[in-house]
Amino acid sequence: MAYNRTKGIGPRGLGVSPLKQLKSPSNYNTGDLIDETDHDNSIYQSSSSKGKIAGTDYNVENLSEIQEDEQGQYVTSLDDSESYGDGNRPKRKVTNYNQGYKRDRDTLRPTRGKVFIKK
Numbered sequence: 784m785a786y787n788r789t790k791g792i793g794p795r796g797l798g799v800s801p802l803k804q805l806k807s808p809s810n811y812n813t814g815d816l817i818d819e820t821d822h823d824n825s826i827y828q829s830s831s832s833k834g835k836i837a838g839t840d841y842n843v844e845n846l847s848e849i850q851e852d853e854q855g856q857y858v859t860s861l862d863d864s865e866s867y868g869d870g871n872r873p874k875r876k877v878t879n880y881n882q883g884y885k886r887d888r889d890t891l892r893p894t895r896g897k898v899f900i901k902k
Contacts (some may be wrong), residue, residue: 811899813851816867817858819843821902827891831882835894841881846891855897860889 811817825838846858848867861867862877876885893899 808900808902811849811856811901813849813856815849817843817846817849817899818901821899822846824902825899826894828894830890830892831887832889836891841889841891845879845881849899855892856899857890857892858899859891862888 822838822841822843826835827838828834829836841860845861846867847861847865849856849858851857860877860879860882863879865877875888877888878884878886882889
């Protein structure tokens, strides 16, 4: 089955080159939940540790939906009593099994750029 530029692949001319079928990375939108695989393979800029942390330091269940401000996109750590989509999160201290008891809410941002990228 040779590739034919005008007719596609195969004897019936169906399809396109397999290289053209590869998805290019795209950005997450505000309000999306970050995919667990993308999260585990990411490194974030953390507000509480004042440095970079691996995505595996937080379970994706303990993170909010993607939010945005003038600095770009971010996610925040959630308290055990909160869930994504709750909206207003007035508490500054959170308790969850990743951070511990009554710790400052953490804000995670992409290390490069201003948006989270789907891989």
